[in-house]
Amino acid sequence: MELPNKEAYESLIRRKILFFILFISAAFLAFLLDIAVGSSGLSLYEVFSTIVFPASSDPTSSVIVWNFRLPKALMAVFIGASLAIAGAEVQTILDNPLASPYTLGISAAAGFGAAATMVLGLTLTSFAGNVLVSINAFIFSFVCFFVIYFIAKVKSASKELIILTGVALLFLFQALVSLLQYIATDDQLQNIVFWLFGSLENSSWSTVTICLLILLIFIPLLAIDFWKLTALRLGDEKAKSLGIDVEKLRLKVLICVSVLTASAVCFAGTIGFVGLVPPHIARMLVGEDQRYFVPLSALLGSLFLSLASIGGKICCHKGVFPIGIATSLIGVPFFLSLIIMKRSGSF
Template identity: 50%
Template sequence: MTRTLGIMTEGNDVEALYRRLAWRRQIVLLTGLAALAFSLVLDVATGPAMLPVPAVARSILGLAQDRTVDAIVWSIRLPIAFLALAVGAALGLSGGIMQTILNNPLASSYTLGVSAGAGFGAALVIVLGVAIPLPEAWAIPAMAFLFSGIACAGVYGIGSLRGSSPEMLVLGGIALLFLFQALLALLQFVASPEALQQIVFWLFGSLQKATWPKLWIISAVLAVSLPLLLLDAWRLTALKLGDERARGLGVDVARLRIRSFAIISALTGVAVAFVGTIGFVGLVAPHIARMLVGEDQRGLLPASALFGALLLSLSSIASKTLLPGAVVPIGIVTSLIGVPFFVWLVIRSRRAFW
C-alpha cells in the first residue's frame, strides 16, 4: 500500500512539473509575441525620416489619417520590417532543427556551409551570368536557393559515408563550408570591380530590396515547414537522447534526418536568397529558446522561430540607427550583436552547451 501511494505521489509530482513547464512555455511565447509586435512597430517607425510610433501603429491597423505616412509605411517600410521577421524566423527555426538532429550546440546553416553554398550560387550568377531563363533579380535568389540545397545534400552525403553519425555530418558541413568559401574567394578574385562590389554587398546581407512577393514566398515556406516539423516533434525530442535510444523508441533516425535536412535547405535557401548571408541568428536564437522553454520540441521549434524573428527585427532597427543618415548592412549588425551575446550565453549558462 505504501509503495502504491509512493508511486501515485511521484506521478502527481511529475504531472505538476509538466503543467508548470507547459504554463511557462505559453508565457514565454506570449511575451515573445508581444515583444515582436512592439519591435515591428518600432522598426517601421525608424528610418531616415522618423515617424511617430502612434501614427505607425494606426497605419498598420488601417486607421491612418495621414496619406503620406500611410504611403511610407505600406510601400517602403512595412515590407522591410515583415521581411526581417520572416527571414529571422526561418533562420532561427533552421538553426534549432540543425542543432537537434546533429546534437551539436554550434550547428547552424551559417557555421556548417549551407549559407556559404547559397552565397557561392549568388556570386556565380553575378560573375559568370549563368544562363537561367529568369531576370537577374530572380536568377540570383534562384541559384542561391539551388546551391543551399546542394550544400545540404553534400553535408548528408559526406556524413552518410560513415553511417550518418552526428559527428560525421558536422565534419562534412565544416568541409563544405571551407570548400564554398574557397570557391567564392576564387570568383571574387576573377570578378570585375563592378561585380566584386555587388558580391560584397550581397554577402553583407541587406533587407532594403524587400518586396511583398519575396515576403509571400518566405512566409509560404515557413507556413509549410513549421507544421511538418511539429508532426515530428516527439521524434526530434527523442533524438536528443541519442541515436540508439531514439531507434529503441521506434524512430527511423535516417529518414528523420533526411526530412529535416530537406526543410533546413528550404528555409535557409529562401532566407539567404532574398537578403544575402546573415550569420548568428540561427546560432543564437535556438539557445535563447532552449534556455527559456527547454528541450521539448513542441515549444523549442516555435520559440526558435520567434526569437530568430525578434533578433533580426532588433538588428534591423539597429542597422538604421548606428550611423545617422545611412543603413548599415544587416549582416554586419547581426555579427556585432551575435558574437558578444553568444559568448555571454556560453559563460553565463551551462545549458548553452548541453
C-alpha cells in the same frame, strides 16, 4: 506523490506560456519599431493606425509604410524565424550546440551562386537582375544540399558524417567565393561584399509571400515529428528503441532545414548568428521539448533580426547598413556571454 508532481508540471507549463506571452509582445513591439525608425519620423501610433486602417491614414505615411517599410519588416520577421528554426533543428539532429545552418555549407553555397552570377554571369535560368541573383543563390544552395544528402544516404546519415561533409563544402564554397572576389572588378566586388553581408533592401511583397509560404509548408512538416526529435536528444540508440528511424528522420529534417535556409539566404544574403543565438536562448528557457523549443526559437529569431534591423537604421541614418554586420555585432558578445555563463555553471 501525484499532486506535487501535477502541480510542478502545471507550474512549468505556466512558466513556458509566460515566456511566449512576453516574447510575442516584445517581437510585436520590435516589428512596429522597425517600421517606425527612419528619417520620416513616424510614431508607433501612426505606424499601427496606418497598418490597421490604411484607408483613413495619411497618404504619405501609407506609401512609406506599405510600399517601403512593411515588406522589409515582415522579411526580418520571416527570415529570422526561418533561420532560427533551421538552427534549432540542425542542433537537434547533429547533437551539437554550436551547429547552425552555416555548418552545413548551405549559406556559403548560396554566396557562391550569387557571386558567380555577378562576376561570371553564370546562370541556369533566363531571369535578370536581382531576381537572377536570388534564384542562382537558391539553386546552388540545393547543389550543396544534394551533395550532403547523397553522401549521408550512402553512409546511413550519421551525424558525424553530415557535419564533416558540411564543413568540407563550407570551406570549398568560401574558397570559390574568395577566388571570384579576386578576379572581380571594383563594382562587382562591392556588390558581392554587400550581398555577403546581408541586406533586406531588396524585400518586396512577392519575396514576403514566398518566405511566408515556405514557413507555412515546412513548419507543419517538422511539427509532425516533434516527439521523435525530442526523443532523438536522448541519443540514437534510445530513439531507435522507441521505433524511430533515425537515419530517415535526419534526412527529412535536413531537407526542411536546407529549404528554410536557402529561402532566407537567397533573398537577404548571408546573415549570421540568427540560427545560433535564438535556439540557445530558447533551450535555456523551455528545454528540449520541441513543442515549445521550436516555436520559441522562431519567435526569438524574429525578435533578434528585427532588433538588428532597428540597430542598423540607428547606426546609419543616411545609408544602408548591412544587417549581417548588425547581427554579428549583437550576436558575438551575446554568444560569448552565454558561453561564459555556461562554463561558470550559471545555467
